[in-house]
Amino acid sequence: MNTTLTLTDAPAAAAESQAATPAFSPLYQQIKGLILQSLQASEWKPGESIPSEMELAARYRVSQGTVRKAIDELASGHLLIRKQGKGTFVATHAEHQVQYRFLKLVPDQGDLNTEGPAQREIVDCKRLRATAEIARALALRSGDTVLQVRRVLSFANVPTILEDLWLPGTPFKGLTAERLAGYHGPMYALFETEFGVRMVRAEEKIRAVLPDKSQRELLQRPANTPLLSVERIAYTYNDTPMELRRGFYRTDTHHYRNDLN
Amino acid sequence: MNTTLTLTDAPAAAAESQAATPAFSPLYQQIKGLILQSLQASEWKPGESIPSEMELAARYRVSQGTVRKAIDELASGHLLIRKQGKGTFVATHAEHQVQYRFLKLVPDQGDLNTEGPAQREIVDCKRLRATAEIARALALRSGDTVLQVRRVLSFANVPTILEDLWLPGTPFKGLTAERLAGYHGPMYALFETEFGVRMVRAEEKIRAVLPDKSQRELLQRPANTPLLSVERIAYTYNDTPMELRRGFYRTDTHHYRNDLN
């Protein structure tokens, strides 16, 4: 049997009706779920601190250790950031520390700091109807409105990355080329502050490809130069896909770095 | 100040002389270090179970909770595997479950199970002197003996991966082309059972490249077909590099999959 929570705060465990799986979930998982709900509902905003462990323990009527374990898991998923002596904070893509969390391209010599900040140029930005492929990736219906953006990232004024990206129209209502061009900083930080959309994780499919003419020109590459194709689907809370992005990376001066554990 | 361990088992915390950093390390980190030493010394071998938490707690004279936290960290680094009700086991590359832990290439349709087991063909295997580049990667001196292997991996009899790899001569004394060809299973599993070398983590640098003639031929690819170049350095305990591997992957039927958190 399962321990059920009695909470002043939320309606606790759902269904529980499936006979096949007893679906035992430990207390700290349920607490984790409740904290997740509060994050999702923006009860605490990116960059802000959440209540202390003791406060949360009192609120959920559990011990501090149980809250701690819930927070530990959220912190290891980079949803929260613990800072000893200060508190626990909602993670944000705006912090310098984790600015390029999803960008694994690094220069062959030196690091991102050597190169200084990226230059961002919006090449194109328009609304259109989702193709079947894009609809599938974003869990929309074919024909739904999506925002399509093409941009070039340069490091030390050398064009290095060309990206096409597609965003679902509804959550990003009001996003324009001007808005993007006027914002200097990580795109995911803009999504957070302006649209309340926080990217939590992503999946990438990587291939070696030969670019077409327009791609070659934007990256100023000669013919027959292969590029790294990086197709990314980024997810917000609840595993909801919120962005499809196709990047083309120069890998003669940079490489995609991956650590395997 | 630091809590110092009094142990029947090992000489506990080193130096402690540096004034700059007080170098506080919690008890469970010290326990983690001791367990790591036992792993390194092959006190417990890959696939075997280690003593229970209670036994280790008694042995190190700490509480079960402290041992638990040490094991938790080792388990999250994939050095140990916990199995509820059975025990804690030394991780191994031989288990089906984690067979291709470092191989992130997956077919565009289906998964690795769809394709069945890989076919491995040893193209070349010889001993030679390390170039400066290879010596640097393997933390050897230029001119030290290294073993160089070239092989082709095929899935459903389609050549998909060409790999060149270099191993330090000393730890892999006695490894021959025959030995490799006669072994059917993951190479890292052979390293474990035959040479006591367990790969613990790896770093990869990924690029898009055009293959040369011999690479093209071994993978049966037409000219001007880009390939994914995956350069990997694999480390054993203590961050000691034990393998340099350059893979060339077909990415027209497969892709390199990466999950970002």
Added chain:
DNA sequence: CAGTGGTCTAGACCACACT
């Protein structure tokens, strides 16, 4: 100094696997 997260303990009980 008070408040926060981090460590450590001791004990109770639960879920799971084997016998």
Added chain:
DNA sequence: GTGTGGTCTAGACCACTGC
């Protein structure tokens, strides 16, 4: 049933931050 890892609690104390 016995032994394993997994959860939960309560309380003490430590390390870090900022007032």
